[in-house]
Every structure is written in C-alpha cells, then in structure tokens.
Amino acid sequence: MAFNKNLKEILYSVAAIISALLLGALLIKLSGHSALKAYYYLFYGAFGSTYNIAQTFLKTIPLIFTGLAVAVGFQSGLFNIGAEGQLYLGAFAAALAAIIFSNLPGFILIPLALAAGALAGSLWAAVPGILRAKTGAHEVITTIMFNYIGILLTTFLLKNYFKEEGPVDQTKKIAEQARLPELVANTRLTWALFIAIFVIIIIYYLLNHTAYGYDLQLVGENINAAEYSGVDSDKVIINTMLLSGGIAGLAGSTMVLGVLHRFITNFSPGYGFTGIAVAVLGRNKPLGVLFAAFLFGILESGGMSMQLFAKIPADLMTIVQGLVILFVAAPSIFKILKNKSGIFRGDNS
C-alpha cells in the first residue's frame, strides 16, 4: 500500500515536471524561438562536460539545504519562508568564525565555522517559532519579515565592522585552511556535496526512526490529536524552527566555505525561496528533496547556457518552477485528465 502510494506520488511529480516543461516549450515557441534548440542547450549546460556537471552539482547543494529546511518545517505544519534570511545569517556567522579563529587548524576551523552558521540560522528561525508558539503570529508573515530584517542586519554589520577596503561590500577572504577542499579542480565543487547528503541521511533517520521525528510529524498532521496524546506542541514548533533554521544556515556556511570564500552582500539568487519549490516537489521527504534539488540544479545551470547560446531569458525556468509547484499542489489535475482521456485505464485508483 505504502509503496503504491509512493509510486503514485513519484508518477504525479514526474507528470508535473513534464507538463511544466511542455508548457515552457510552448512559451519558447510563442516567443519566436526553437524549443528544441533551447532544451538542447538546457541539457548541454547541465551535462555537456565535466565542468558543466560540476556546476549542476554546485547549484544543487544550497538547494538541498534550503529545500530540506522548508521540508522539515512543512512536516510539522510550519511554512518557513524565512530560509533566505536564515541562509544569510548562517553565511555571515560562518565567515566571521573563519576570520576570527583563522589561526586554528582546518580540521577544527571548518567544523567550527559550519556549526557557527547552523547556530546563527537556528537562532534567527527560533524567533518566528517562539512568536508562533506563544502568540500565534503566523510564521508565513513573520519569516518573510525576518528575511528583510536579517539581510539588512548582515549588511549593517558588514559595512560597519567587517568590510574589506574597496568598492564591494564584502569581508576579506577566509584563510586557506578554512576552505572546503575541492572535489574537481577549479570547479568550486567541494566536500559540501557530502555534507549535504550526510544531512539528508540524518534528517531521514530523525524523521522516521526517532520519537522526536514522530512527534514532529504528529503535530503537522493534527495538532489537536498531538496535544491530546501528550505532545507539547509549542515545544515541537520551536524545536522544528530551530532545526529548519539550522539546516538553512548550513546552506549559507557551505556557500561561504566552499564557493565564495568570504561573505558578500546580496550573494544569494534566492536559494531560500527556490527551496520552497524544492520541498513541495520533493513532497517534504528527505530523499524527495534530494532529487528535486538536483532537478532544480539542472534547471539553474542549464537555464544559464540556454540564455547564453539560445538567447532565451533564463527567467523562463522560474516560470517552469512556478508551474511545477502548482501542478504538484494539485494532483487531482492529472486525475481529471486521466478520467477524461482514459490514458491510464486499468489503474483502479
């Protein structure tokens, strides 16, 4: 049964992606370009060479973290739109830790900086969590506001205390031993990939094999039933936001330690927001998030080459992402199509 349900969800997700890409092709056609050429360059940009594949993975890593952060929130019924702000706080804290403790050896400094980023993200997410638990202030709005506040706060701290001399608002470079080692030379694809997969496994275990994970999902399914069975839902809500923010913070710290090697203002192209789409497509499950993040990584790195070679604005991929979310949110759209066309007859759902 459970296997059947999972299979059906995967089929729906695949159908959503294909439908969204087909609609995207239609738009390319309507704007007077060749859809075939566009999608060829999309594929080429994502997989055409070792370098391109590395870039696809590079784009995937922050989305694994932010997607997982949003997914963990969703599992207990919380909509954390604040991953973007938590990512900035995490990146800033990681850069700061790496700069302040620059005379420590790498095997201490890297974990320390990663932890600093996770902690900063956690604390930033905790405030909306506490507000939700204690006053009922809806986290959808407070986390969005905390994005603006958090990004402004890091900009303020950077400009006033940690800015490197020069025109760009950035810190100085972090020490060599604080940087994550590269997997493929000159690609900036680093061990961050393994950290991301490691976190996926931990969260999978936490959700499926611990009492805490059970409580978290119980609160998400039915908060009244959870309370009735003795779960302190306020505590679960706050803990979930701490966990979610910590994961989003790691997106920031791995960006700093692996890719940027410093903190720069406005460095994120919206990883926190794309994380929402990743979580929705991945059905809020750790493994689903992994695949969804990879798909979006393909769209991001492929979208760039599509823009460069086929002259189609990469923003088309934003449209595709929006369509994927809408379709995944409404699986009954495929049921309706199925009933009308009879394509999937024989499947007695």
Add this chain to the structure above:
Amino acid sequence: MNVLGTIFSINTLAAAIRLVVPIALAAVGGAFSERSGVINIGLEGMILTGAFAGAVGSYYSGSAFFGVLAALAAGAILGLLFSFFTIDLEADHVVAGVGINILSLGFTTWLMQVIWGQKGASPQVAGLPEIKIPILADLPLLGDLLASNSPIVYLMFIIVISSWYLLFKTPLGLRIRFTGEHPEAADTLGINIRFIKYFSVTLSGVLAALGGSYLSLGHLNWFSSNMSAGRGYMALAANIFGQWNPLGGFAASMLFAFTDAVQMRLQGMNLNIASEFIQMLPYVLTVLILAGAVIRSRPPAALGSHYKSNK
C-alpha cells in the same frame, strides 16, 4: 533639524497615501478571499502582474486608462486560475499561492525581456494624470492632502468603504462570510459555495492588480522587475491585523505605509542612525503588530479548508 516635525507633517502623510494604495487594495482583496475561506498568499504575484499588465497595456495603446483595464483583466485571469486550483482542484492554498507568486515573477520578468528586450525596467509609458477635486481643496488641513491625486487614490477610498458595506451590510456579503465560517451549513441553506468562492477570490485578484497598476501607472510610469517588492505580504498582514474587515485592513495598511514614509524621510535627513535600521522599521513593526494583535483575532473558521458540495 526638527525630526518629529518632519515625521508628523502633511508631506509625510501625503507620501503615506501614495504608498498605501497597492497595500490597501490588496488587503481588501485579501479580506474577500479569506472571508470566503481561501487563504491568498498569491496577492504578491497578483500585484506584480497588475503592475506589469498596466504598463504593457499603456505601452501598446498609449493610454493609461487601457493600461488599468489590462491590469484588471490580468488580475481577473490570475484570480480565476488561483480559484480553479484552490477550489476545484483542492490544492493546498498556501502552496498554490506560492506557486502563483513564483509564476508571476517568472512570467513578468521573462515577458519584459521578450517585449522590451531588457531586464531592469520598461521604457516610460503613459501614466494616469492627477485629478483635482475642487470641493476637497477647500477643506482645512486635509485640503492639501486630498485635493490633487491619481484617480486610483480616490477609487481606493471608494472601494474600501463599499467593500466594507458589501461584506457586512448586504446578503451577498453575508453569504461570503457564512461560506468561510461554515460551508456545510451554507450549502444546506442552498448557497452556491463554489460560485461564492470563485467570486471572492477573483475579486481579490482584480483588486490586488488594480493596486499593482497604481505602481506602474499612478506613480512612476514604468514597470521594473519584481516591482511589488513584498507589498502583497504586507497586505496579508494588514488584512489579519484589520480583523478581515476592509476598514480595519485599510487602517493597518495606512500604519505600514506611514512607517514606510517616515523611513524614507528619515533616510533623507542624515541622522546618526544606520540606514539599514531605518529601512527595517516597517518590517519590525509588522512583526510586533502581528505578535501583539493575533492573540485576540480569530480567522474565519473554515479558512484554508476544502469543501465539495454533494448536490
């Protein structure tokens, strides 16, 4: 330098009235949608789409009036799409709303490159002229404030008041509120739930888009990418703080807009406060208000749920 004098001046209030238009119109839209039981996070995308369609309509027709009509039509289409997903397809309201927002951002940014070949901003388009109303100009104090404004500003005041009347003093309003509170009972009484929800959600799209058209036609006379810049979310907060009532929503929007106007004026004054902290003001205020206000506010009972009539 008189800081307080600058903050509480007619000029700041006039700026606040200009800033409040998109937020208040979207908040009123949110009141309709949520009173009928549909959470509308998509307001942000609807404002953005309205701003874009307004600029496109004005660009091609050379008339700001047709621009506004185009914005209203685009808002209605987006509202119908959101209705279809949340009501007929029973999509999770919040997730579908996020989808609408991402879709709107992608569509407007992509189309502006297709149409104008540039990503940052559109060329100048014909904007709405200001209207002078002679009777208002003679009022003491408020005369300067209200005498000459964009027609959408006057329209906003009319819409806020008539929306309150519609929701709370007419049979249709009663049906909308009943649908959001207790769809089963409303259905038993013969109210067409599906029609009421479609009507309310589509109206919210139209109102938010009208607010958006003010951004591109009543204010700056061009469209820039992601022009809505979070106003839809502020409208959502204003709607909750205003207790799902158009008058309350307007008052809350006015508070946000006033803080934003103060923020802008303070930035121009070279105070000894970091500009980042001044810019934070509206956002911090939103959080504080929500934390303080939500305790005693109660959303419509069936908000966010799905209901299919068996008839």
